[in-house]
Structures are given as structure tokens and as C-alpha cells.
Amino acid sequence: MKKKDSKIVGSNLEQEQARKTFSGITLKELYTPEDVQNIDYDKDIAASGEYPFTRGIYRDMYRGRLWTSREITGLGTPTQTNERLKFELESGARGLDVISDMPGQMGIDTDHPRAKGEVGRLGASLTTLLEMEQMLDGIPCDQITFVFDNSPAHLASTTLAQYLVANEKRGISKDKLNFTIQNDPWHIFLCGGGAAGEERPLNLALKVRTDVLEYAVREGIQLYNQVNLYDMRELGVTAPQEIAFAFSIAIAYMDEALKRGLTIDEIVSRTAFVCSCQVDFFEEIAKFRAARRMWARLIRERYKSENKRSWRFRFGVHTAGCSLYPQQIQNNIVRVAYQVLAAALGGAQAIVPCCFDEPVSTPTAESHRLALRTQQIVAHELGITNVTDPLGGSYYVESLTNKVEEEANAVLRKIEELGGAGEALRTRWFDKQGEKSSIQHIKEIETGERIIVGVNAFTMHEEKTAGSFHRYDPEAERMVVAQLKELKQRRDNDKVRKALEKIQAQAEQSERGDNINLIPAIIEAVRVYATLGEICGMMRQGYGYTYDVFDGIRAIY
Amino acid sequence: MASDKIIRVILAKVGLDSHERGVRVIASALREAGMEVVYLGCHQIAEGIVRTVMEEDADVVGLSCHGGEHFSVGEIARLMKESNLDDVLLLVGGIFPREDIPELKEMGVDEVFMGSLPGPVVKYIKQNVRTK
Numbered sequence: 001m002k003k004k005d006s007k008i009v010g011s012n013l014e015q016e017q018a019r020k021t022f023s024g025i026t027l028k029e030l031y032t033p034e035d036v037q038n039i040d041y042d043k044d045i046a047a048s049g050e051y052p053f054t055r056g057i058y059r060d061m062y063r064g065r066l067w068t069s070r071e072i073t074g075l076g077t078p079t080q081t082n083e084r085l086k087f088e089l090e091s092g093a094r095g096l097d098v099i100s101d102m103p104g105q106m107g108i109d110t111d112h113p114r115a116k117g118e119v120g121r122l123g124a125s126l127t128t129l130l131e132m133e134q135m136l137d138g139i140p141c142d143q144i145t146f147v148f149d150n151s152p153a154h155l156a157s158t159t160l161a162q163y164l165v166a167n168e169k170r171g172i173s174k175d176k177l178n179f180t181i182q183n184d185p186w187h188i189f190l191c192g193g194g195a196a197g198e199e200r201p202l203n204l205a206l207k208v209r210t211d212v213l214e215y216a217v218r219e220g221i222q223l224y225n226q227v228n229l230y231d232m233r234e235l236g237v238t239a240p241q242e243i244a245f246a247f248s249i250a251i252a253y254m255d256e257a258l259k260r261g262l263t264i265d266e267i268v269s270r271t272a273f274v275c276s277c278q279v280d281f282f283e284e285i286a287k288f289r290a291a292r293r294m295w296a297r298l299i300r301e302r303y304k305s306e307n308k309r310s311w312r313f314r315f316g317v318h319t320a321g322c323s324l325y326p327q328q329i330q331n332n333i334v335r336v337a338y339q340v341l342a343a344a345l346g347g348a349q350a351i352v353p354c355c356f357d358e359p360v361s362t363p364t365a366e367s368h369r370l371a372l373r374t375q376q377i378v379a380h381e382l383g384i385t386n387v388t389d390p391l392g393g394s395y396y397v398e399s400l401t402n403k404v405e406e407e408a409n410a411v412l413r414k415i416e417e418l419g420g421a422g423e424a425l426r427t428r429w430f431d432k433q434g435e436k437s438s439i440q441h442i443k444e445i446e447t448g449e450r451i452i453v454g455v456n457a458f459t460m461h462e463e464k465t466a467g468s469f470h471r472y473d474p475e476a477e478r479m480v481v482a483q484l485k486e487l488k489q490r491r492d493n494d495k496v497r498k499a500l501e502k503i504q505a506q507a508e509q510s511e512r513g514d515n516i517n518l519i520p521a522i523i524e525a526v527r528v529y530a531t532l533g534e535i536c537g538m539m540r541q542g543y544g545y546t547y548d549v550f551d552g553i554r555a556i557y
Numbered sequence: 558m559a560s561d562k563i564i565r566v567i568l569a570k571v572g573l574d575s576h577e578r579g580v581r582v583i584a585s586a587l588r589e590a591g592m593e594v595v596y597l598g599c600h601q602i603a604e605g606i607v608r609t610v611m612e613e614d615a616d617v618v619g620l621s622c623h624g625g626e627h628f629s630v631g632e633i634a635r636l637m638k639e640s641n642l643d644d645v646l647l648l649v650g651g652i653f654p655r656e657d658i659p660e661l662k663e664m665g666v667d668e669v670f671m672g673s674l675p676g677p678v679v680k681y682i683k684q685n686v687r688t689k
Contacts, residue, residue, distance in 0.1 A: 102572070102573035102574060103573065105573070106573055114573065114600075115573075117572070117629060118572060118573045122574065122623075191575060191576070193575060195599075195600050196597075196598035196599040196600040196601065197598065234576075234578070235578060236578055322578070325672050326652075326655070326671050326672040327672060359652060359672060360652065360653065360654045360655075361652075361653070361654060434578070435581050435582075435585070438578050438581065438582050439582055439585050439586075442582050442586070442674065442675060445674060446674055446675070446676055455672070455674070456674070462655070463655075464655055464656060465654050465655045465656065469654055550600070
């Protein structure tokens, strides 16, 4: 018996909801032993901590070690970011997570004309070593783990260099550091990285990406290079596509690293993943389980690794930003809470929830704290951490895990038929899938086939955004740019010039086929306060691209 | 009211943010509604957008803003006024607080769409586009 409330404006409850998952997998009304009768427990599921790790990568999972709770952070001046990071640690965050602002992501300095109005808005400003030093002030990098969501390769390289040198200067040697950089430049081309109309510099990105990984292995630095499944989902693709697209990129990265003479185990020991968590509760849990099994099989069977540690799919979860809406904004608190729960039931090693106010602005301190509290409640009050893979054995969840894996493998085969991730990027095949899925998704919302509370059901008129939200501070940009200009004057520009010339020369040599790992030269440049724009520009010139991604400014050296 | 003439729309993202999904979906919906749509892509600058509006004899320009750069929209509105493009609808969508809407409208924006489905955008354009 359907209940109709005529007072609810715009409710579409009369429409029949489709009996499919978010990703379109058809669902039965009830799952029974018949649905799982062909599953071989030891071969296909196994205990947690045992190949193929369907149930979790460690035997004891959260009993042994709780997931690391983090919040993506970056705002205003480096000092303001530093204050927010310390606030998070005080609020119980077990790790930190920083993203760079858009000028950094694009490879331009904060005093570039196109950076105006963008400095410290969507992330932290990390143009030089000085900013990194300011951001890390008082933070014990030898005791906590850092994640830098700095996907473009130029940014991954300068972040690595800045993090190493800043800590070295504070007396923390590189062997004491354990950190992650989202060294995933290919996926970011999919999400609009690079200037509009600019040809995607896939080769340069891959080379620098591999330099970062190779350097970490050869220098014994515990740096995880994070492959990003999350942004795939933000494009609008399905859960199977999320796994397949990102795995195909990971495969391209691993194949390139193997060419450098690294072993598969060395490569994987420095690899980690970040997945999305969308709203379809059971599909997301099935997705995490399927991804673990697929990875284990890929590394053991295709790459012939004999090291059990390499078979483990180590992943963090960032809850899906695109599942949040500005209408009745506090509803997002509930969405995020369920996504955190799904990530925990799915066995994530780290959880990085969105904040409820992100459809409107960068999170406030209060909303960051609330997101941490959400995790803490899930971790300490709900009792779900007492048992590993509590949903394992559910007829539904095991069937759905199989189905997601089957569909993901089909997409992965399709990508390989196309020629791999590189070709899928070059031909914009990935882009087209994302656009198709996004359009389909919106149509389902418009017809009411997909219900979003507050958006096409239970809507109400709102005059203002509930609660308070972060306001950008233009003074922060002024301070950051002024500091950079002053730094450029007082640094030893002769040393900077020499260091930059070396980077370009080595990039040129690499482009000709005689590869040199650029990281040592980048570290030298960072040490004398070269900027990320300068370093990026030199690498680009070495590969025959314009110095400036917008071709608006010329190199001064 | 709109005549039988095909409505011409220019869409663009301003600023450095590259989250294109929303604007691409709008482009698709407008095309399906029979409009001619040119999507310029990310990282567009004011002068370029306004020049394209003139060259394409556009009826509507839609801007997608995600990173707090929506106030650069003011520059576009100003340039459009200077170029006698007052009769072109100026629409803005993306991520920003509802509280900024009055100020955007004061700058010359005709309508603002936050987290919107395409339906209302199509409807608004059809009802408000000014025939020349």
C-alpha cells in the first residue's frame, strides 16, 4: 500500500523504482543458497588474509588495526592549511591528507596571471619548499602518515622532493617517512587535467610518474603511489567501470615500471589505491570485495608474483562527492555516514569522507570535525569492527560480488582490445563512457526512476543554505603571492638557473630515448627554492612542449 | 517568447577547475531539446567567451563555475554589456552558496542554476530567450 502525502512538494514516490543496482545490475527479490552453489569457498572466497583476499587483506582486519581516518584538506595560505591539519589531529584524525590548489595542479605558479582568484581556493598552495615547510610546521611526519592527492606527475615529483627536503631539514631522515602521493597523471587527463585544447602529454606524464616510483624503490623510501579509482566514479561511470578503468591505468603504469627493471613486487610494494564509495550500499561493498579478488588474481596469475604481500589490494576510500547535493544540504551528513559504513564493511584500509557542505564550498573546520566524528562513531559504537567481513556468506553479497567482478573483467577486456589505457585516453573512449553514463544517470533522475531525496522527491523551497560555510579569503591569496615574489628575489637565482637547466637537459636526453630519472635533479632544484611552475616548465620544454601549459608566459631561464 | 528560430547556446567553464561532467550533461540535454550548442571546454577566459558569443550570434551563454571563481563572471557580464550583447541570456551553474545568487544577478546574470537537473534550464531558456 503506497502512502501519498499531498503536502510533499514534487514527490515522485508514485513512480516504480527500478529493481537494479546503481550500476544497472538487475536484482532478484530474494537470494538463496542456489545463487551461490557454484562458488568454491576456498578458491573464490577464502578466509580474510588468504588468497584471493575477497574477505579482506589481513586475517584480523580492524581488530588488528583500525582504518586510518583522514580528511582531504587544503585552503588559504600554507599556514592556514597547517592550522586545519593540526585541528584534525586534535580531533582524532589518524592520518593527514592534503590536496594542492588548482594553480599547482595545472603546473603554474601562484603569481601566474591565470592563477588569479584560484590561489588556496580548492587546495593548499605548495609552489616551493618554503610553502611545504610552513605547512608541515609542528607536524610529526615520522609518526603520522600523509597522503598528497597531487595527481599530475609534475606535482607528484615536486611534492616528493619538497616533502623529503623539508623533513630532512627538520632532522627527519627519509627512512622514517611513510607517505602516499597520488601519482596518477593519466587518470587526471580524464578529469580535465591539462589546459583545454592542449594535447594530452601522456608520454611525459608516464615518464615522470615512473621516475617517482623508481626513485622511491631505489632509495628505500616508503612512498605509496596511489592509483585513483575515485575520480572515475565522479565522471559518472558504473562500479564495474570504476574498477576496470583504473586497473587498466594501473596495468599501464606497472608495465612501464617493469621496463625500468623494477620487479613486480618492488612496484606493488609502492602502490596503493583510492576507491569511491557511492550510495548503493551493497553494490559498493560487493565492489570492494570484487576489486580485492581481481587484483590478487591479476598480480599472481598475470604478473606471476610469488609474494603474498603483493597480492593484497590495499585501498583507501573517499566517499563520492557527486552523490552529495546542495538541496537540503544536511541530508549529506546521512549519505556520508552510510558511505563510511559501507567502506568499513568493505574492508578499506583508510576512509576519507566528504564533508556535507562540499556542494557549496570547501569544508569548514566544524564540518571536517563532523566527518571525523562520523568515522569514530562507526568505528567505536556500532560494533562492526569486531568481526571481519561480516557480510561474507550472504547469498546476495556473494552473488553481487561475482557479478561486479564479471562485468569489470568484461570492461577490462574491452579496454585491452582497444589497445590499453593509453589508447582509451588518446581516443577519448574513457571520456565518452563517462559522458554516456552521466547522461543516463540524469535521465533516470528526471524520470524519477532514480530517486534523490531533496532533489526530485521530498523537495522544499529553500531561501538560504542551512548552517554556515567556508568563505574564501582573498587576503590569503595576496599573502601567498607576495611571499612568492619576495622569495624569487632573495633566493640564489644563479643556483636556481643551473638546477633548472639540468632538469631540462635531462628531460631532453630522456625524450631522445636515453632515460634519466629526473627526481635527483628536481630535489636539487627544490632545495634552492625553484618553483613547481619552473620545474614543470623545464620538463615540458625538454619534451618539446611549451614552457607554460597556457603558453602565456616564457621561461626566464 | 521564442520563435521557430533555432536557439544557439555557448557553454564554457571559467577558471582552472576542470569538473566538466555537469556542463557536458547540460550540453547534451540542450541539444536534445533542439538547440545548437557549442561547448568551449575548460579554462576559458572572458574575452574568448564573449568573442565566440558574437561570432556565433549566440542567444544564450552558460557558464559553469566550481571553485569559487564565479565572481569572474562579473567580467564577462561587463564585456557583454560593452559589446551590446544585453539581449543574450547569461546563465551560471555550478558550486557556490545560494547566498551569492543576488550578487551574481546584480552583476548581470539572468539566472543561476545550482545542482540543477537539465529540465529547468531548458524550460528557462525556451521561456526567456529573446528573439532578435
